Amino acid sequence: MEEKISELLRKWKGLLEGAWKEMPRHFRNDHTVRRTLQCFWFGRLKDMGFRVVADYLPPRISDRPIDLIALNEEDEIVYAVCFDTVVTLAAVKSLSSFESQNRIIFTIGALEKKVQESRFFLKGDIQHCHLASPGTRS
Secondary structure (H helix, E strand, O other): OHHHHHHHHHHHHHHHHHHHHHOOHHHOOHHHHHHHHHHHHHHHHHHOOOEEEEEEOOOOOOOOOEEEEEEOOOOOEEEEEEEEOOOOHHHHHHHHOOOOOEEEEEEOOOOHHHHHHHHHHOOOOEEEEEOOOOOOOO
């Protein structure tokens, strides 16, 4: 299963980086990049046949909503996705607070060293994928 998810993450990484690259440079800042990628990924998950909910705030969690959850026909959460500059404790806590088949954090931070250091917060059941800023390599 882990190999399947890793291959899927590589594919998704390319799609998300492509969407980021399409943004005009003068409109790019952390907030607009995160929201644009969230909106783009909302549409992609819908196209995959999931019912998608944005900004889901799990019970007993007030720090950070989950950017997107994708539900199957049985209302099971198949994907829970967060977009952040770096891996944050708030995102990890939110993602860990409910059942989901797959939990993913996509980071967009320009300083890859800071992103790598922030991976300290990750738990074993949360996948991480760093998206390279257009014009850089990851």
